[in-house]
Amino acid sequence: MSKLKPYEKYQPVQYDYVTEIPEGWQLLPNIAVFSERIERGFVDEELLSVTIGRGVIRQTDVDIKKDSSNEDKSKYKLIKVGDIAYNRMRMWQGALGYSDYRGITSPAYVILKPKMEINQRFFHYMFRTGFYTNYSKRFSYGIVDDQLSLRYVDFKRMYSILPPLEIQNAIVEYLDRKTKKTKEFIKKKERLIELLEEEKRTFISLSVKNDGTNTPKHWKLSKLKFAITKLGDGLHSTPEYVDDSDFYFINGNNLIDGKITITESTRCISESEHKKHKKALSERTVFYSINGTIGNIAFYNNEKVALGKSAAYINCAKTLMPEFLFFVLQSKIVIDFYGQEVTGTTIFNLGLQSLKNTPISIPPINEQKNVVNEIKFGLKKLDSAISKANLEIEKAKEYQESLITQIEMGQLKVPALPQV
Secondary structure, three states, X not given: OOOOEOOOOEEEOOOOOOOEEEOOOEEEEHHHHEEEOOOOOOOOOOXXXXXXXXXXXXXXXOOOOOOOOOOOOOOOEEEXXXXXXXXXXOHHHOOEEEOOOOEEEOOOEEEEXXXXXXXXXXXXXXXXXXXXXXXXXXXXXXXXXXXXXXXXXXXXXXXXXXXOHHHHHHHHHHHHHHHHHHHHHHHHHHXXXXXXXXXXXXXXXXXXXXOOOOOOXXXXXXXXXXXXXXXXXXXXXXXXXXXXXXXXXXXXXXXXXXXXXXXXXXXXXXXXXXXXXXXXXXXXXXXXXXEOOOOXXXXXXXXXXXXXXXXXXXXXXXXXXXXXXXXXXXXXXXXXXXXXHOXXXXXXXXXXXXXXXXXXXXXXXXXXXXXXXXHHHHHHHHHHHHHHHHXXXXXXXXXXXXXXXXXXXXXXXXXXXXXX
């Protein structure tokens, strides 16, 4: 960003997120730039989706594919190439984008078509910035965040920054190049993380000797059910929530890197509700996610929680260290075993019986301690490399967001396109 300089002259404006824009730029209400496209009845067109991370995509490209074959598509809205579509309930989270495709999409989406000559991708970048999603949240209506909705009648009252067309084109060309480089950088780092994670699994698998081939004779080959005192899943009914307390209702997504992690979306419960379910747990309990995301693990350290049905609790016998089990559950043979045991097509589920039948090699308790210490020491370098790569990805994303914001708001000037 240091190579880019500000524009030579600016003019003052009254706007929520900027006090000045470059001379010659405009600040216009959205109704002057866009109208709403409401065209229905195109039932044979390709189905499109509007996502937070990827903008407008073909529904066949969504990882979890939705079967809409029996739905009435007569009310679906037409999207043309060059339109901008946004999810009314998720605009404030960045669920919008420029469409490279012609197709139809849910009636819940708003389709925008330009009323003047513009570069729509300039607005694709602007609408996805943090400052604009925050701006749109103020015009969205709903009791809680999950119910916020930005209708077109409210969107059209909002304002957008509008540079001259030739500057829009230069900005889009510059940001397309920079975005492509950032995506390539992130993709390489994500691939590095995949390789490091695979190296971790291999190292752990060799250390716990859980492949049935290099297991010492004095280690006990068994199934998990013979090395535990109790195993079960969490609540199948919704607990009584309260507005505020020190007690929480957790699920599989709260199990992160061996720890129970409380997030902003974690619901509070009463102390009495917590006590009803605490009796099944002990200081030797390991939690394991079994529904949706399979494989999240955490130790129970007497936290003030109640467990949901998307996770199981495993109470280790005295012959099995919870820390040793933690690594066994990450070994390749166990991951492969669970891969054959899971059910479901869109939401995966691992049964309790499969957990009980988990293959495990159990050394004497003193050797378990040694193995655990060796694994922890051996993983330090790999974990450090993974953390470094993740940090580099976050910094790249932050840099990209900051760059786009400063360019879109006119704080930095991009090079003009060469004259043809």
